[in-house]
Amino acid sequence: MSSTVNSRELVLEILLAVMEDGAYSHVVIRDTLNKYHYLEKQERSFIKRVCQGTLENLILLDYIISRFSSVKINKMKPVIRCILRSSVYELKFMDAVPPSATCNEAVKLAQKKGFYSLKGFVNGVLRNISRNLDRISLPDREKDVMEYLSVAYSMPRWLLELWLKSYSLEEVEGFLEAFSGKMPTTVRVNPWRTTKEDLIRELESQGISVREDKEWSGVLFLENYDSLERIPAFEEGKFQVQDLSSMQAALWASPGKGSFVLDVCAAPGGKSIHAAELMEGTGQVEARDLTEYKVSLIQENIRRSRLSNVKAVQADARIPDRDKTEKADIVMADLPCSGLGVLGRKADIRYRITEEECIKLAGLQREILKVVRQYVKPGGILLYSTCTINPGENEENTAWFLSEFPEFCLERQQQILPQKGRNDGFFLARFRKKEDSQRFQGTEAENPDRNEG
Structure with missing residues (x-):
């Protein structure tokens, strides 16, 4: 050394x-x-x-x-x-x-x-x-399975208790095992800059281990490299780093050519860039985030991607932007969350997050959803997502949203559980704003306090 x-x-x-x-x-x-x-x-x-x-x-x-x-x-x-x-x-x-x-x-x-x-x-x-x-032996599994799991997988007991309320012991052990395994770097090939085959050849020629995903075309898993910044193909925008689960957001949103997509909590920009790619250079993606630093991360990814139909804007998602009312074909809301789905990549989250913080984050998500749903056109899509495994931030917020805003209907939702060596945990819910949503807005105007709970 x-x-x-x-x-x-x-x-x-x-x-x-x-x-x-x-x-x-x-x-x-x-x-x-x-x-x-x-x-x-x-x-x-x-x-x-x-x-x-x-x-x-x-x-x-x-x-x-x-x-x-x-x-x-x-x-x-x-x-x-x-x-x-x-x-x-x-x-x-x-x-x-x-x-x-x-x-x-x-x-x-x-x-x-x-x-x-x-x-x-x-x-x-x-x-x-x-x-x-x-x-040195681990705690006796038969006497105290919670203590065994906590020590064997280095997971706080309160998190195990949270998950076991919604998942079987077998399921919980499955994603504990996924969190403890080595996670490769997952990338999405930029079809506007290269082909999957050419990129594989280029990366392997530099000694980088490349593995294709069996289900998703254009997805590669990279290992045995020093740093991304030292890979020429990364700087040239030939691929975008993004977890396989996270890629589902733009696919679920499914933007058509010429769409206006508003990504309200976009940093570092992977979902925004994916949506822009799916629109084949047409339309516009406006990628927003709260701080100058986060916007700079989006801008850097836009620069590498060489896409012209996406731009970065600094904005607070909690503050209404009247100019965008009913202007977006799609609103993507990948909101701040506890991050319990990405413990395989960010292990320290498990020691810093608390049950009280999870509750506060669920409240913040509701606060943002109240605002950003206003940007969706009648007939448009609101895609809500998080990178956590916590019903309080996911399924319960979905149910709350539907009860508070009947002008939206739920088309589908899914909790993606982590898989060892493949993907993080992630949650998605796709809402569509009804074409006759004006009559619901009238009801809201008559009951201005309805959404304050």
């Missing part, structure tokens, strides 16, 4: 930022790897794997550490806690790293960070774990 950069020190800094300061793991990892872009591919891969692996297996790692530490996890110094967690991840999941090297590097790092007096503690705990790792 590099003589000027200590990879394990970078891992420590990332974990501290995520676990102690509340930063988002995918953002910190990306920014760190961009900052140290000159590191060799092997070193960058090590940093990414240890960080992601530690976060994905945090409850399991703490369970192991607690068996050999006289100090409770929550009583440890944050630096020591993070060093132990990442080191135990190496010991348990990375056979290529000699246990002695893992222990020695952990001790050195503790000293470097000013914890010389604790080097014996770090050394003792890790070497004891290393000697006994194969003999």
Whole structure:
């Protein structure tokens, strides 16, 4: 590894930022790897794997550490806690790293960070774990299946309880398994820039592993690459990064040529660009989001795609835009949510989200839906979607919307569950505004408080 950069020190800094300061793991990892872009591919891969692996297996790692530490996890110094967690991840999941090297590097790092007096503690705990790792058993599944699942899959118990209200134990274990598996980068081929066959040849010539999806044409799974920015085809707009489940949004919306599509929470822009592609360069997609930063992400993806029928606009979806009333053929509303469908890619969500926040997010979704449904033309489509697995944000909000706004009818809805190595969890509901919706709006005007609940 590099003589000027200590990879394990970078891992420590990332974990501290995520676990102690509340930063988002995918953002910190990306920014760190961009900052140290000159590191060799092997070193960058090590940093990414240890960080992601530690976060994905945090409850399991703490369970192991607690068996050999006289100090409770929550009583440890944050630096020591993070060093132990990442080191135990190496010991348990990375056979290529000699246990002695893992222990020695952990001790050195503790000293470097000013914890010389604790080097014996770090050394003792890790070497004891290393000697006994194969003999550590998980909680007894028969005695307490919830405790077993929580530790085995590093999932908070309250989330398991939430899911088991709506899904069978077999189904829940299925998507827990999906969350714990390695997720490839899913991309959609840009048919205006290349063909699937040409793109596969180009990527494979650069040593990138490419796999086609068995069901969906134009979808590829990529692995064994350094960073997207170093792939020429990415910069040239030949493909768009987007999860297979997320791709269903534009397909469900099914915009026709010449349509006006309003995407109200669009960042980073994958759904907007997909819709623009489906319209074959005709019509207009207006991709909106709240902040200047999010709009810049959309603009960057538009730039790469080379599409002229999509534009990015900064706007707050909670504030009505009277100029857009009944102007959109399609409104796409992929709204802020708890993100419980993407735990395979953003493992730290499971530790930061709470039941109370899920309830608040469901309320925010209703607030936005109240506003953006006004933009749909009679006969037009409102597509509501989230990347979560939570009935409170999905099916219950769908039922609420139908009861509050009878001018819309539900054409279809689906909760997509995650599949290992293939797709995230995602929810979609397609509403159509009735052609005679004016009579419902009249009812609303007579009862102005009807939608305030």
